[in-house]
Amino acid sequence: MLSSDGLMFGLINIVGNFGTVFVDQSYWQSAIAARPESAAKGYLLGGICWFSIPFSLATSLGLASTALMLPISSSEAGSGLVPPAVAVELLGNTGAALILIMLFMAIVSTGSAESIAVSSLVAYDIYREYINPEATGEQILFVSRVVIVVFGAFMGVFSIILYEIGLNLGWVYLFMGVVIGSAVFPLWNMMTWKKASGTGAVIAAWSGLALAVTGWLVAATIQSGEISIDALGTNEVMLSGNLIAILSSGFIHYVYSVFIDPQDYDFATLDASIKLVEDDRRGLTEAEKDPRVLEKAERWIVRRGYVLTLVLIVIWPLLSVPAGVFSKSYFAFWVLIAMCWGFGAAIIITVLPLSESSDDINMVLSGAVNAMLGKEPVRPAAAMAAAGKADDDATPEKEMVEEEE
Known part of the structure; x- marks a missing residue:
């Protein structure tokens, strides 16, 4: 825990991942699409499960490569080839296949989310906002599909360019915070601080980027x-760029918002600024938009989020400092925690989606069986209850509209 390189990498990792969560549109879309209560619990639970990747998976495979003294060069390690090398050494071709499947699923999932995120930004925030304000849903869908194809091709070409000029996965990961870290505090302030200046946020983000690259x-x-490439990729240099990016932008935005252009934004007006497509009224119910419900969800996630952050980033490392170089028994305890965390995450991400979707799964399976037997499909109890509630909530005006349609 007293490793200077480990501490520098940890700080770089925090800045870069702050930037990833705040700047990545796919995170925003997931949060906006979910109910407030589900989003709060889902993100916290997802973060806890995600921690098994660097803690259980990466730590075990990384230490195993050292224990097995595998002939892995620094460039190969920087390219992310330690996990497959360890898997092949321990499990042979089966290990290679497992790593390949896991990597394929992760890349397809992330690539899909990023493609949808970029296409939504272009279709809604550029095309509909500035090019065709009266765009229909069909036109927006067409633009989204075009952007997905173009962006997918761009990602492939760009990754080849990075590979050819010698920028491996580790280098790009460390550099990430330099590029996107300057947007963290401006976005944070815009979401939580009514005096935050919109103009100041733009100035702070771009100024922070310029200062970070310069530093x-x-x-x-x-x-x-x-x-x-080698000089720019050291931990000290990357840490300098990352810290300048996130700290300078926060300072600039604070000064601009307090002394130059203070605002008094009313967050209650935010809903009125959201333009629906073709009067699409689906979304949150009035009960889910109740300020008391939103405040309860906010308190729930804020308290637990700060506690979890304090435990993982401060308390846990500090408690491990007195151990110095881990003894065999201390390291065995560390391994036990890693294994429990990994298996717990695996059980949650496997079982929880199945249990939450059990009604839909049963409906599909029963529908398939009934179709094979020539019987009428049986609607699940949850769907019947929802349909009954919808019928009870129907108004005469709504029924007249439905009859006219």
């Missing part, structure tokens, strides 16, 4: 006397 280049020159 990153200067740090490489000071440390190595040159600007090269």
